[in-house]
Amino acid sequence: MDIRRLDRRTCSELWGDGRKHPIPALKELTGDEASIREKCTEAFRRFSGLEGYKLDAAFAAELYFEILRIESGFALRLAADDLVWRRLSVQVLPDLVARRWRTGTDGLFPRDHFWFKPQRIWLKCLWWYCHLARQNNRGSTVEVLNYGSTDAIQAIVERPGSGGFRVDLCREIMKRLTHRDFSIETLKRLMKLNTAKSCVIEPAFFAGGIAGYVDSLIEGLSCERAR
């Protein structure tokens, strides 16, 4: 997939003071970038009535399953490349990102969600959020996403740990969101407990595998609550 890369320094120059978001130069987009823009614009048209997390969840699924599909050449190495996301966010789809992340009380667009903080670039967050929530098919993934929230995005995506995501573990944890009694608050606490525990225990080699490991984390939380 031919998506250009945008380095941080050039991005900073393009961004300016942040009072206006950059305007995409449509003639300078590659064929793939123009196609991505077209599909995203169309999706935003369909999702025009959605706000906040509802827009996040709907657009995340569209982005992951239709627009930037792994099977169609958007490989994980592209998804891990911040320069690709900066390009998409600041030069290909800035007007769409700005519909979700509008100017704050200071009159500035939140640069963190556009390009400044790699783990907060909105498009990147949504793609990885859906990748880490992926279940057997789109339907079951969307079901999981519908139980999520902006806090869930933060808990899952914004803290990849020092070495990166354990993809299978995240998927198992996200699956639990559909279970009764498993709230977003539980998810946040469970992620913290996992950070500590996975330093000394490898989830894949736990009794019962990753599912068994997640069960043990949930048990751990119950014990904590009982104390």
Place this chain on the structure above:
Amino acid sequence: MGFIQVSPFRAAGDHADADFGFTVSGLSFYASSHKVKYTLQNGLYRLDNFNASSDSLEVELTFSLRRANEIFTGDRSVCGPSAVMGVALFWESKSSGQRGVGSPVVFTRESDLNARRIAINFEVGALLGEVRISPRLFLHKPCQREELGFARIPGSILGSFGDDILLSVDCAPSAFPILEIRDDSPGAPLWTLHLDWADPLVDLFSNEHFEVRLNSAHKNYDSVRVDPSGDGIAQIPVTLREILSTSIFALFTKLKNSPDSWGRILNGESLPGTVGDLAWNYLTEGHWNSSSIPSLLAAIRREFEN
């Protein structure tokens, strides 16, 4: 090769030299269709004839544990005699945003651990940049009889053997930043060039700033395909050689268009590994004459003939 304790449970921390006779007799890398050659440079394994965008990768390590019995009994033991232990390759890649483990070898006190293989498989396009790989010892099944101080939770990591293996899947030392793209739109060219740097004395000679993009959908793509079993410039097809020499000529042309930074490049002020450093190296070590277009072009083409 020492044994590094990472667990709060009893491991080999009191015996820093205890490695249970761990030795590595082989480390190999395989792409989809060929064995990958590598260059070991300052502890970093750089994969040479490997394309991270189109090749899958298998990392295979052959190890022996000559004193594996010491894991189960004696002063240095880290588990009870009836426990089942495991060794696996643990990997993490911050640049790829992922981490994981390979299939383990599990063993008991009676197992023969001579020349055993452990491996990790990465799918096509899964990795970006660098990967850190570490062979680690973990508890697969605890000892039937509970003994104080020993880990009892399966999956407990009880130590890592020796130094980590640091692997670079991009930026082979002699390789050009080349990206394979697929553009089947009418009239799409066989190749294009991406030249985009802010400061050539600081910006690295890497895909971000310099990239030759080969179009795999072009009817003449076969004429630029590198034979995956080959290595070195002799195996590079003549058409690709022409493309690379033209791209380097374009790089020099762009550099010379900025007289200020060009002067500083000629003074050798570029940081190592940068676009400017590459140009300076060519000029000084290759004795290139850049004073005129014909002389520069002749020097570049001579370089790519060799």
